[in-house]
Amino acid sequence: MFKYNSGFDSEFQTEALPNALPPFGNNPQVCPYNLYAEQLSGTAFTVPRKENRRTWMYRTQPSVLHNPFEEVEGGSLSHGPFTRSNGYQISPNQLRWNPLPLPSCSETFVSGLTTIAGEGDPKCKSGLAVHMYTCNRSMINEAMYNSDGDYLIVPETGTLIVQTELGYLEVPPKFICVIPRGIVFKVNVEGGCRGYVLEVFKGHFDLPDLGPIGSNGLANARDFEYPVAAYDEVENVEGKTKEEKYNWKLINKFGGLMFSTERCGTPFNVVAWHGNYSPYRYNLEKFCCINSVTFDHPDPSIYTVLTCKGDDVGTATADFVIFPERWMVMENTFRPPWYHRNCMSEFMGMIWGKYDAKEGFQAGGASLHSCMTPHGPDYKTFKGASECELKPHKFDKGLAFMFETNVILNISEKALAAEHRDVNYFKCWEGIPNAFQGKEEKEGGEGGENKKRKIGP
Numbered sequence: 001m002f003k004y005n006s007g008f009d010s011e012f013q014t015e016a017l018p019n020a021l022p023p024f025g026n027n028p029q030v031c032p033y034n035l036y037a038e039q040l041s042g043t044a045f046t047v048p049r050k051e052n053r054r055t056w057m058y059r060t061q062p063s064v065l066h067n068p069f070e071e072v073e074g075g076s077l078s079h080g081p082f083t084r085s086n087g088y089q090i091s092p093n094q095l096r097w098n099p100l101p102l103p104s105c106s107e108t109f110v111s112g113l114t115t116i117a118g119e120g121d122p123k124c125k126s127g128l129a130v131h132m133y134t135c136n137r138s139m140i141n142e143a144m145y146n147s148d149g150d151y152l153i154v155p156e157t158g159t160l161i162v163q164t165e166l167g168y169l170e171v172p173p174k175f176i177c178v179i180p181r182g183i184v185f186k187v188n189v190e191g192g193c194r195g196y197v198l199e200v201f202k203g204h205f206d207l208p209d210l211g212p213i214g215s216n217g218l219a220n221a222r223d224f225e226y227p228v229a230a231y232d233e234v235e236n237v238e239g240k241t242k243e244e245k246y247n248w249k250l251i252n253k254f255g256g257l258m259f260s261t262e263r264c265g266t267p268f269n270v271v272a273w274h275g276n277y278s279p280y281r282y283n284l285e286k287f288c289c290i291n292s293v294t295f296d297h298p299d300p301s302i303y304t305v306l307t308c309k310g311d312d313v314g315t316a317t318a319d320f321v322i323f324p325e326r327w328m329v330m331e332n333t334f335r336p337p338w339y340h341r342n343c344m345s346e347f348m349g350m351i352w353g354k355y356d357a358k359e360g361f362q363a364g365g366a367s368l369h370s371c372m373t374p375h376g377p378d379y380k381t382f383k384g385a386s387e388c389e390l391k392p393h394k395f396d397k398g399l400a401f402m403f404e405t406n407v408i409l410n411i412s413e414k415a416l417a418a419e420h421r422d423v424n425y426f427k428c429w430e431g432i433p434n435a436f437q438g439k440e441e442k443e444g445g446e447g448g449e450n451k452k453r454k455i456g457p
């Protein structure tokens with residue numbers, strides 16, 4: 001339906017009307033079509049050139065035309081600092097949630113956002129938040145921008161039509177989109193929608209380095225799609241009062257709180273733009289998976305789609321990782337995820353189908369295994385994967401993902417107390433027997449062959 005340009009992190013130029021971009025330079029004395037030039041900076045002016053992101057927009061009116069913002073009740077999205085007094089707790093427990101029910105009353109993407117967890121402070125540009133949304137209504141004459149960071153949106157049910165200042169993105173399940181800090185957007189939907197949002201308060205998402213993998217593979221740069229310029233029809237405001245002209249609601253998430261105001265006409269009035277700071281979408285089915293073809297289950301970092309680098313080299317503020325359809329061919333290997341404890345925290349969601357490590361992890365549900373919280377396959381999965389014949393096998397039963405972060409997340413009390421929380425989750429590991437056979441009975445003896453284990457009584 002919509003057109004796109006492609007290429008991660010590229011410098012694009014796009015015009016909804018011919019020759020709407022200045023032929024050279026960014027801010028000529030008078031712009032083509034008498035448009036207003038406006039720069040949006042996504043990095044400090046002075047960061048190194050290869051990290052520098054900014055976009056020049058040529059719009060029918062500049063963004064300044066709005067009334068003063070006032071703080072509003074942010075509902076479940078407004079998170080303020082992630083403190084106990086503000087309704088956040090920490091927990092070293094294994095946590096899991098069943099799917100959030102789709103809304104029974106009218107909700108937009110923004111009103112239907114609810115913060116699940118977070119750490120850090122958007123005012124200091126550090127940390128992240130994890131949100132979920134359910135919605136069933138398009139935003140009409142209503143738009144939002146986030147001063148706090150970049151949104152990475154993962155739909156699970158329903159297609160989002162994301163209208164942004166820079167053009168449209170269609171984002172069905174199995175696609176993701178990123179809306180960088182400051183970009184004004186609205187979301188149109190048809191029917192019930194549900195999904196996940198990762199918000200990073202510092203930096204931007206990058207493709208991970210590939211090291212010895214080489215110059216291709218995982219998420220390929222050419223598969224990232226960027227909007228082409230599109231603007232709303234200009235309204236005839238002749239004879240209208242100021243109130244009638246200021247007919248759009250503009251919401252701003254700012255320092256963890258929500259603010260709202262009225263703005264003069266549509267904010268989607270950019271006729272042309274050029275630059276490298278833009279929202280984009282990516283089809284997760286284009287992910288080129290790298291996996292073991294000999295033995296052993298590799299670390300899940302091989303499935304990293306996008307990473308938001310942290311302060312320490314190789315340690316992300318947040319990675320977006322998927323567990324896509326793939327062939328499992330490893331020999332003499334327990335193929336599902338191993339039991340493990342991780343210094344990073346793992347928030348997981350399910351886009352469709354089933355997860356290969358557990359029963360009961362449902363599409364639209366979520367789990368959180370925080371820093372050093374033990375987790376891994378439930379006993380049934382362990383037993384099955386330890387005893388099955390190891391033939392080449394295509395895992396094609398579902399698509400899970402992980403937001404993996406360096407921080408310990410504070411969890412919203414609302415999410416902890418929610419009815420859809422699976423408080424019996426920890427029981428999925430109950431009954432794992434002690435299968436140790438004792439020194440005398442050990443098969444193979446010292447240095448013996450790595451024999452197939454016998455499981456259970």
Ligand SMILES: O=C(O)Cc1cc(O)ccc1O
Nearest residue numbers: 299300336337338346357375
């Ligand atoms: O915990 C999980 O299910 C996610 C995960 C998957 C995997 O293949 C290896 C490690 C890991 O944390």
Ligand SMILES: [Fe+2]
Nearest residue numbers: 340346369375
């Ligand atoms: Fe894990």
